[in-house]
Amino acid sequence: MLDLVALGEPLVQFNAVTEGPLRYVTYFEKHSAGSEANVCVAVSKLGLRSGLITRLGNDEFGFFIYEWLRGQGVDVSRIRFDPERPTGIYFVQRSYPVPGVSTVLYYRKGSAASALSPSDLDEGYIADSRVFHTTSITMAISDSAREAVVKGIEIAHRRNVMVSFDVNIRRLLWPSIEDAVKAVEGVLRNVNVLFLDENEAELLLGTKDPQVVFREVEARFGISRVILKMGIKGSVARWDGETVNSKAFQVPVKDPIGAGDAYAGVFLASVLKGLPPSRAIVRASAAAAMVVMVRGDEENLPREQDLEVFLRNYGLSDVELR
Amino acid sequence: MLDLVALGEPLVQFNAVTEGPLRYVTYFEKHSAGSEANVCVAVSKLGLRSGLITRLGNDEFGFFIYEWLRGQGVDVSRIRFDPERPTGIYFVQRSYPVPGVSTVLYYRKGSAASALSPSDLDEGYIADSRVFHTTSITMAISDSAREAVVKGIEIAHRRNVMVSFDVNIRRLLWPSIEDAVKAVEGVLRNVNVLFLDENEAELLLGTKDPQVVFREVEARFGISRVILKMGIKGSVARWDGETVNSKAFQVPVKDPIGAGDAYAGVFLASVLKGLPPSRAIVRASAAAAMVVMVRGDEENLPREQDLEVFLRNYGLSDVELR
Structure with a gap:
């Protein structure tokens, strides 16, 4: 039994060692990344059990990701190697x-x-987990991957597994923004926990006002657990009727990619651990801040003790939050 | 008027900074590479004028290659940027x-x-040059690129431009080795200068014996200028009835990729400069040795003065060769 099963594409990230236009960058640093994989690592680092359903190329980069995820404690038993296609x-x-x-x-x-x-x-692998998590990124990479997302959500819904969906619209991957919106709207009826940012709220609902967002998402899709991320302004969540919020922690930013995944993973892990949403949102905000401080999405994802130290530094230790 | 016009794909090369399986390599170093581009740079560094016909992605990596080649003195006026496809x-x-x-x-x-x-x-760009150079790599990347190679060779042949062809079979790029052989055989009738290694000779002619290779290539395809590369054993060339050879220079090898392009580029540049094949082959061998000493294919390509210093170190300075 796993706490969280995710479906999506892990990728090798080559992060520019120096800033500025890539044409002038000489050195690139290799990292394991990919939205849903990042969430798995976030959950695993907090001591819960996660697993990723995906395909990797049967090549050195596929082996790298496989061994990395396994090293981070992620269950890799449902990762397949594709003999034809690259990672x-x-x-x-x-x-x-x-x-x-x-x-x-x-x-x-x-x-x-x-x-x-x-x-x-x-189906058994998904049914035997507490949360099924995926994003619209996976819906964008191909028709068959989109079908997998739809089917995975459908299985989880039918088997009473909590469905978590991070909207995560990546414009580069969609033919048009309308395609993205349509695809996302198509699955929301079976979603239980929704993560989205202000731009995505605007696209999907025509508003970024938190109260209107929460009301519309509940009215249109029946989702009573919604987390709205507002960048520098922090985040606000509606969780079974309760509204909670957190500031965004100000840290030196090396690379903001991965912040949203850290946020989602730590939020989910926290509620799975039985913490109230008021604490989950602060912990998620802290994790998001931590990962943007380094190149790579997964290296700065916190263990419990690191999260505690980070929050204590901001006068927000677990003791005070309790 | 250019001395050499080449047709082919430049690529960004990410070279592992450390040795061993890529999954364990953390840092990658960016270089401009690609067989025909390497030949252009080799020719340009020796003071002749080269130009590359190709397409690049309209992205940072495309801009990098464009600016790099222009910086090396290669004419980039026939490079097109593709708005849809990546470099x-x-x-x-x-x-x-x-x-x-x-x-x-x-x-x-x-x-x-x-x-x-x-x-x-x-057509005018090709016709107004002294050598048209390409390889079977470009024939492998797509049907339309293969048509471009066939047409380019046909134009050069018809306009009395010397056609140079480096067999350069890359097994990873062809559906089968038979496809590669068939494609290469299809263009050889219009080729004037042929570069190939022992494996390629075996594939195309069923032999790697130099004299048999020269005889067969002349008999079957009418090519009287053939350079056979034999790795550590050196190389041997037949040039208008004269046979010349060179040892391979022993140097510390960091990365052997690009050696063949350095060889072809410096051989061609040398004969274009009016040097006899006996000197061209030694200079080409020296250049091949020089580029394998570093990561990247183009950085160690020699200027005339560097080639002279390298050869003098082996007791083979220009003076002694004359």
Whole structure:
């Protein structure tokens, strides 16, 4: 039995060691990344059991991700190696032209994970977990991967597994923004926990006002657990009728990619551990701040003791929060 | 008027900073590479004028290659940027499992250069050059690129431009070795200068005996200028009835990729400069040795003064060769 099972594409991230346009960067640092994989590692680092359903290329980069995830304690028993297609990769350009903002260059078209399909889903594996998590990124990589997402959510819903969905619209991956919105709307009826940011709220609901967002999401899709991320302004969540919020922790930003995954993973792990949403949201905000301090998405994901030290530094230790 | 016009795909090379399986390599170093681009740079560094016909992605990696080639003095006026497709890239794994041998992992499927087609060929540009150079790598990347190679060779042949062809069979890029052989055989009738190694001779002609290779290539394809590369054993060339040879220079090998391109580029540049084949082959061998001493294919390509210093160190200075 796993606490969280995720479905999505892990990628090798090549992060620019120096800032500025990639054409002038000489050295690139290799990391294991990918939204759902990041969430698995976040959950595993907090002592819970996670597993990732995916496909990797039968190549050195696939072996790297497989061994990395296994090393982080993620269950890799449902990872398949594709003999034909390569492992997806991407490059990160940091702080150009906007300071603190990263942009990405994908080489994931035709990747192993783009061949994900409903056949990769083991119903027992999903049914025997507490949370099934995925994102619209996986819906964007191919038609068959989108079908896998739809089917995975459907299985989890039918088997009474909590369905967590991070909207995570990546414009580079969709033919048009309308396609993205349509795909997301198509699955929300079976979602129990929804993560989205202000831009995504605007796209999906035409508003970024938290109270309107919560009301609309509940009215239109029946979701009573919604987390709205507002960047520098912090985040606010509606959780079974209760509204909680957290500031965003101010830290030196090396690379903001991965913040949302750290947030989702730590939020989910915290509620799975029985913590109230008021604490989950603060812990999630702290984790998001921690990962943007380094290149790579997963290395700075906190263990419990690191999270405690981080929060204590801000006068928000567990003791005070209790 | 250019001395050499080449047709082919430049790629960004990410070379492992440390040796061993790529899964354990953390840092990668960016270089501009690609067989025909390497030849252009080799020719340009020796003071002649070269130009590359190709397509690059309209992205940071495309800009990098464009600016790099322009910086090396290569004419980039026939490079087109593709708004849809990315610049091709590849990774180099060094010294695993065989010491001194590198292996590559390509991300070039669907690259900008794979959209090369006969429409990229400016007949006047080719006709106004002294040598047209390409390889079977470019024939392997797509049907349209193969058509461009066939057409480019046909134009050069018809306009009395010397056609140079480096067999350069890359097994990873062909559906089968038979496809590669068939494609190469299809263009050899219009080739004037042929570079090949022992494996390629065996594949194309069923022999690696130099005299038989020369005889067969002349008999079957009418090519009287053939250079056979024999790795550690050196190389031997037949040039208009004269046979010349050179040892391979023993140097510390960091990454052997690019040696063949350095060889072809310096051989061609040398004969274009009016040097006899007996000197061209020694200079080409020296250049091949020089580029394997560093990561990257183009950085150690010699200027005239560097070549002179290298050869003098081996007791083979220009003075003694004359």
